[in-house]
Amino acid sequence: xxLTTHAIRxxxxxxxxxxxxxxxxxxxxxxxxxxDEVDDQLEVYSEQIIRRFxxxxxxxxxxxxxxxTYYIRPISEVEYQHDSGVEYEFKDIYxxxxxxxEPARVMHxxxxxxxxxxxxxxxxxxxxxxxxxxxxxxxxxxxxLVVMLLVIIGVFAWVFVRHTQPLYRVLDHLDNYTIGKRQxxxxxxxxxxFQRLNKSVxxxxxxxxxxxxxxxxFIGDASHELQTPLAICQNRIELMMEDDTLTEQQMIxxxxxxxxxxxxxxxxxxxxxxxxxxxxxxxxxxxVDINAKLRLQMxxxxxVYASKGIxxxxxxxxxxxxxxxxxxxxxxxxxxxxxxxxxxxxxGCIDVYITHDALSIANTGDDAALDTTRLFDRFYKAHHDKKxxxxxxxxxxxxxxxxxxLTVRYSYEGGKHIFTVGxxxxxxx
Amino acid sequence: xxxxxxxxxxSFQEILRKALEQERYIVEVAPNYRTGLIKLSDYTYDCILLxxxxxxxxxxxxxxxxxxxxxxxxxxxxxxxxxxxDKVEGLDLGAxxxxxxxxHLAELxxxxxxxxRRGNQGGDQxxxxxxxxVNPHTFDVWVADTKIDLSRKEFxxxxxxxxxxxxxxxKTMLAEAIWGDHFDDVDNYDFVYAQxxxxxxxxxxxxxxxxxxxxxxxxxKLIEN
Numbered sequence: 001x002x003l004t005t006h007a008i009r010x011x012x013x014x015x016x017x018x019x020x021x022x023x024x025x026x027x028x029x030x031x032x033x034x035x036d037e038v039d040d041q042l043e044v045y046s047e048q049i050i051r052r053f054x055x056x057x058x059x060x061x062x063x064x065x066x067x068x069t070y071y072i073r074p075i076s077e078v079e080y081q082h083d084s085g086v087e088y089e090f091k092d093i094y095x096x097x098x099x100x101x102e103p104a105r106v107m108h109x110x111x112x113x114x115x116x117x118x119x120x121x122x123x124x125x126x127x128x129x130x131x132x133x134x135x136x137x138x139x140x141x142x143x144x145l146v147v148m149l150l151v152i153i154g155v156f157a158w159v160f161v162r163h164t165q166p167l168y169r170v171l172d173h174l175d176n177y178t179i180g181k182r183q184x185x186x187x188x189x190x191x192x193x194f195q196r197l198n199k200s201v202x203x204x205x206x207x208x209x210x211x212x213x214x215x216x217x218f219i220g221d222a223s224h225e226l227q228t229p230l231a232i233c234q235n236r237i238e239l240m241m242e243d244d245t246l247t248e249q250q251m252i253x254x255x256x257x258x259x260x261x262x263x264x265x266x267x268x269x270x271x272x273x274x275x276x277x278x279x280x281x282x283x284x285x286x287x288v289d290i291n292a293k294l295r296l297q298m299x300x301x302x303x304v305y306a307s308k309g310i311x312x313x314x315x316x317x318x319x320x321x322x323x324x325x326x327x328x329x330x331x332x333x334x335x336x337x338x339x340x341x342x343x344x345x346x347x348g349c350i351d352v353y354i355t356h357d358a359l360s361i362a363n364t365g366d367d368a369a370l371d372t373t374r375l376f377d378r379f380y381k382a383h384h385d386k387k388x389x390x391x392x393x394x395x396x397x398x399x400x401x402x403x404x405x406l407t408v409r410y411s412y413e414g415g416k417h418i419f420t421v422g423x424x425x426x427x428x429x
Numbered sequence: 430x431x432x433x434x435x436x437x438x439x440s441f442q443e444i445l446r447k448a449l450e451q452e453r454y455i456v457e458v459a460p461n462y463r464t465g466l467i468k469l470s471d472y473t474y475d476c477i478l479l480x481x482x483x484x485x486x487x488x489x490x491x492x493x494x495x496x497x498x499x500x501x502x503x504x505x506x507x508x509x510x511x512x513x514x515d516k517v518e519g520l521d522l523g524a525x526x527x528x529x530x531x532x533h534l535a536e537l538x539x540x541x542x543x544x545x546r547r548g549n550q551g552g553d554q555x556x557x558x559x560x561x562x563v564n565p566h567t568f569d570v571w572v573a574d575t576k577i578d579l580s581r582k583e584f585x586x587x588x589x590x591x592x593x594x595x596x597x598x599x600k601t602m603l604a605e606a607i608w609g610d611h612f613d614d615v616d617n618y619d620f621v622y623a624q625x626x627x628x629x630x631x632x633x634x635x636x637x638x639x640x641x642x643x644x645x646x647x648x649x650k651l652i653e654n
Binding site: 224238255269 | 444447513535
């Protein structure tokens with residue numbers, strides 16, 4: 001749930017309760033006030049009637065001009081003594097003029113007559129008009145409160161959205177951040193907290209960048225520094241092998257040592273190569289014909305891997321020519337193809353499709369999809385028994401794609417492992 | 430033939446020296462820029478092996494100094510850096526070849542021979558061994574006085590061997606040299622064997638006095654019968 005939605009929801013609930021309480025209190029006070037007024041009127045009315053009654057005047061028609069009604073009845077002394085005096089109550093009474101029962105306010109009072117007699121007076125006044133007033137006021141009040149609530153939420157949402165903009169800019173910045181490719185954070189704000197957030201994010205990215213840079217430089221430097229000792233070691237073995245006095249057994253041992261040295265040297269070279277790609281040290285840019293590279297390398301590799309009996313087919317649906325570094329493109333094509341040969345089984349097949357902006361290589365192999373999260377990691381090997389793989393081929397593919405703005409995707413469809421390399425426009429389609 | 434090695438790593442320097450002395454070259458060494466410059470201005474060498482990263486200066490400026498002296502002699506850069514840009518820079522400055530560390534000694538020796546041959550203006554452009562001569566530029570191969578035709582890969586293989594006669598060539602080295610890239614992930618070198626077999630047959634039918642022999646468990650060697 002978005003922060004704005006969350007905040008509005010949390011704001012709405014208490015506001016609604018508060019407004020409801022207000023409405024209730026308002027209603028109680030208003031109706032109390034109105035009843036008080038009615039009671040006051042009833043009191044004045046009853047006093048007039050009592051005065052006239054005691055004076056012996058003829059009493060007005062009980063109906064009078066208004067809807068007020070009254071009646072007087074005699075009561076015993078005992079009753080008089082036990083009565084509590086003035087009493088008010090609500091009661092439905094039948095009103096002649098309206099021909100129906102209506103709610104009314106009723107007042108009972110007692111008084112002593114002129115001849116030691118006792119009377120009880122009951123006066124009534126209908127309150128439907130007042131009820132109507134109350135309900136009108138109440139409805140108006142509720143409408144007002146609802147409008148107020150909506151206005152408050154609207155204003156709040158607007159202010160909130162406006163003021164949380166820097167937060168979303170920071171989030172976007174973090175989302176778009178990729179290690180090694182930092183963009184400056186443009187997020188001007190007067191809010192202290194957001195200024196702090198900007199600073200923290202900046203400092204954090206700086207630390208990540210520094211650590212990444214250090215690691216990158218370390219790999220590069222380490223591989224570079226290893227070159228000379230490796231050369232010395234290899235050449236010493238070679239020099240030793242020139243010695244004719246060695247026995248055949250010793251020669252074979254030396255050859256094995258040389259073999260291992262060779263692997264070590266190639267591994268180191270590959271790491272150095274990777275580190276150079278990541279440092280963007282391949283700057284030469286030419287027009288590269290991927291189709292031609294594919295044809296040439298497929299021919300070579302079919303010769304090299306002839307013993308595996310793999311059928312390789314090239315389907316040229318278009319001519320892919322792009323401006324890039326030739327060495328990198330050769331390495332890209334070669335690594336992808338070698339991957340398809342190496343992780344294939346005997347008698348398997350490789351289908352290579354090329355269009356004007358994408359290359360896709362599908363090969364048979366293991367009967368399960370590879371772990372896409374680790375596939376392009378350095379030294380990742382799906383099988384540890386593949387002793388001839390150094391686990392760097394796909395890392396190189398990934399690094400080259402990143403350095404040249406291409407995309408690489410892996411999928412497993414119909415028992416085939418498919419690697420697709422294409423321009424970023426191709427991916428969008 | 431006099432060769433000067435300008436290399437700061439003494440262990441590496443020693444190996445290069447030994448390897449070259451075995452080939453009967455006269456070898457001088459300089460461990461740094463200053464000594465290198467003195468030797469270069471005082472003497473003339475047929476070939477100079479120059480390391481670019483020297484403790485007291487850049488090998489490339491030494492190369493500039495050498496070119497300014499207008500002295501004869503070939504120069505091969507040996508460097509731990511192997512980007513195309515580095516190579517182009519070195520070659521543009523007038524180096525005859527560029528060899529990235531680590532390299533095989535056999536590779537170095539054949540490069541030395543090759544640059545010296547090139548430096549030998551108007552001289553013999555052929556690489557010879559036994560009664561076979563190969564022209565690396567025109568791709569011509571002669572056995573005795575008969576010109577023979579070889580396929581592209583056969584020619585590359587023969588050239589690789591004839592530049593390193595009597596030296597052991599491992600299958601990996603050969604695969605890298607002929608098929609390009611690196612093939613440490615290949616688990617079967619039958620394709621190298623097939624190539625060698627064809628070439629052997631060709632050489633035998635042409636009555637060549639040289640032969641590629643297998644060295645058990647290690648690779649191949651070109652020898653003269």
